Amino acid sequence: MQSVNLGLIGLGTVGGGVARLIMKHHDKYLEHYGIDLVIKRACSRDQAEAERIGLAEGVFTPDWHDVVNDPDIHIVIELVGGEHPATEIFEESFKNGKHVVSANKALLGRHVEHLASLAAECGVQIRCEAAAAGGIPVVHALEHDLVGNDILTIAGIMNGTTNYILSRMQHEGLSFEEVLSAAQAAGYAEADPTADVDGFDAASKIAILSSIGFQTRVTTDDVFMQGIRNVSATDIEMAREFGYTIKLLAIARKTDAGIDVRVHPTMIPNSHQLASVDGAMNAVFVVGDAVGETMLYGAGAGSFPTASAVVGDIMALADPIAKGGAPLPEQEPFGRNMPIRPIDELKTRYYVRLTVEDRLGTLAACTNAFAECGISISHISQTESEDGETCTLIYVTHEALEKDIRKAEATLEALDGIREVSSIIRVENIDAWTEGVFAN
Template sequence: MKHIKIGLLGLGNIGKGVWNIVENNKDKVENYLGNSLEIKKILVRNIHKNRDINVPEEILTTNPKEIIQDPEIDIIVEVIGGIDTAFEYIKESFQNGKHVVTANKAVIATHGDILHKLAKASGVSLRYEASVGGGIPIINTLTQSLSANKFDEIVGIINGTTNYILTQMSDFGMDFNEALKLAQEKGYAEADPTSDIEGEDAAFKLSILISEAFGIRISPKDIPREGITKISKKDIEYASQLGYKIKLFATAKKDENNFKFYVHPTLIPINHPLASVSNEFNALFIRGNAVGELMLYGKGAGSMPTGSAVVGDILEIGKLIETDYKAQSTDSFKETDLNIIGEGIGQYYIHTEVIDEPGVLGKIASTFSRYDISLKSVVQRARGNHFVPLIFITHEVDRSQLDKALEEIKSNGLVNEIASILRVENL
């Protein structure tokens, strides 16, 4: 029996999950591989730190070279996060002939092309199932189980922090700050939650999904995105009254010859399966030309679910180690006939606070009309205050055209605030 040895870079939340799974499921692993797994060395910042995990201190190190340059180690598992340092560690691992597994969506979304080429040049494997969706097998489903499909649409909830916050606002009437504080107390949000609540985390993941499903490389920086910080309890209430729930959606879809992609808070029909995805759970709705419609669902974060995906990648590499493995070409099929347009056209929910006086609705509607924007619904709420909420849902409109109309509406002195602009999807 061969002993496949692993170097683990990082012993945070995900690293602990990897350790626990490898240690506690040894019989299952050996039965599957016909070989054993051993975590030989672990990179940490502080060897003597008290940890809620039973790891022998002698296998801990603060020197990455002890792991990356160790000729006995077959697989490097990178779970330190971040971009620059992780990129250098992965690159050095390839140069030393190591296979690499990572859960790092930021480094894959930013430097995936380079890393794939380096892995191929070194004849080793790069795997990153855990980078999107935690324990949900999204990458393998797209690239293996559904590899015969051309995809028309991938849309879903791929950030557990924002979904947890929106669930608390929807189900328990919390405002945004209350829900965020609870998410931090529960460990679902970081002390600095900016990347999650501003949509950056979802943009990293969507960039990876677009590459895997459509063969199109879109930098995370080029993905139109908006976070959830402007969503109020009133928006949640109004959406419910209109038959919708609000979710932070990551979307990539073909629309005739156009390819649209964005991360945006979105109203979806309350009876759609994605509307029932709550708390830290993630879900991805996929439409392929062969498989039709399907949905993947599960925990999108957490030590054990994400660790499970990492160990799954380790096992797949383990099966290849004793074969004549050669890294496969990473040149993906590309939808060359598509216009890459970003957010494009869509329906929008617009929550305004306007002066409570006669004629305001007519003047705003006239402005929309001048910009060829037609309205599907208009809802005016209780009168009696100096400012009152006025809610619009548009028919399909180009976002840039909508922004021009709203700029004119804001300048006419009748609107105190445009509180939120959310997309509307009737999936």
């Protein structure tokens, strides 16, 4: 049996968790799987981190080149995040014949094709289970367990911070700003929450998952993205009245018109499994033509849950190495570019909340604006506001095209008597997710 030498780059929340998990369970991995994991080098800007973790002397280095150039290291674990020097860490590791395990969704969401090509060329593997939905083994499910299927839909809650915020807004009737501040104070949200609340983090993850699941190239820039800043306590309350819950969903579907891929606040029926995923938890629905609906649920972030995914990847690479063999090289990227369906072509139901002046004719004018754009309405309700000057008008449409809704939005905004189009939230057609599943 051969020891498997690891080079860890990044010793923050995730890197620290990985190091601690490996040190804690080293003997168990050896006893049960015959795999002797050795943290040969560990790199961080801050030596104190290495000391706190209790890494052996001589393991620490402040220079990542020492890790990727160490000829004894089999697997490099890149946990620094961001594009640089992460890209260079990948590239130099590959050139030196090292496999790379990474949790870097920002990088992989944008550049997986370049990196996978290079890995394939160098005969090594990239593994990135931790880059999408943390501890939940959804990357692996798409890459291996479900490969017998044609994957039809991947959809879910892939950002814990926004789900935590929406859950608290829902249960406590608080505003977005109130919960965000509380979440920042408690360490559940970053000081700069942009990547989470504006949807970028979820967009990176759905780009990675849909590239793997649909065997095509989807990058973060292909994903339509809208965050949760505009979701109000009123919207959540109205959704509840209709039997719906608002979640920030990342949704990717293979349609005849191309890949429909988007991140936005979404109304889903309370009876759907995703509606009851609360707090910082993540859940990913995967629909395959053979397997039908499946869902994977778990912690999408956090030191040890993410470390669980990273160590799972390490062990998959380590298994053949320990037995004197080598992991299979990365598959050549697909070279296939299915078109991305523009968001304008989305056809779904919409919830529209308007703040209007409380005067004769406004309701008729608004209703008319929808009709002019070819949108038919399934529900209208009106409530007076506390200031006595404005009302809230809620419209729920029948199925309409996104481009017609945009037209209606512009028309409405130009109307006299309209203060603002306060929010537009898509009501997801959940039934479409399972179109194409085989009958048993």
